[in-house]
Amino acid sequence: MIVCPICNEVDMITYKCNECNGEMVDKGRVQEFMDPYGPQHPVVDTEGNCLHLFECLNCRKLERKNIKKVSV
Ligand SMILES: [Zn+2]
Numbered sequence: 001m002i003v004c005p006i007c008n009e010v011d012m013i014t015y016k017c018n019e020c021n022g023e024m025v026d027k028g029r030v031q032e033f034m035d036p037y038g039p040q041h042p043v044v045d046t047e048g049n050c051l052h053l054f055e056c057l058n059c060r061k062l063e064r065k066n067i068k069k070v071s072v
């Protein structure tokens, strides 16, 4: 079975903010949020990826990340 490691709590993934180098943490799947970027960036959820919203703990920048699903 292929699952998203974040949705299934297999792995905790964080990113470095490219604005301030702060820590970006998962805020959940993009579908569960109001879209801050508007309709010009349609939500895509493909078989192999799970789209998550990350927020920088330092500067509050929001960024979408495609999380690669893993086999369990
Ligand atoms: Zn997920």
Ligand SMILES: [Zn+2]
Pocket: 017, 018, 019, 020, 021, 022, 056, 057, 058, 059, 060, 061
């Ligand atoms: Zn930041």
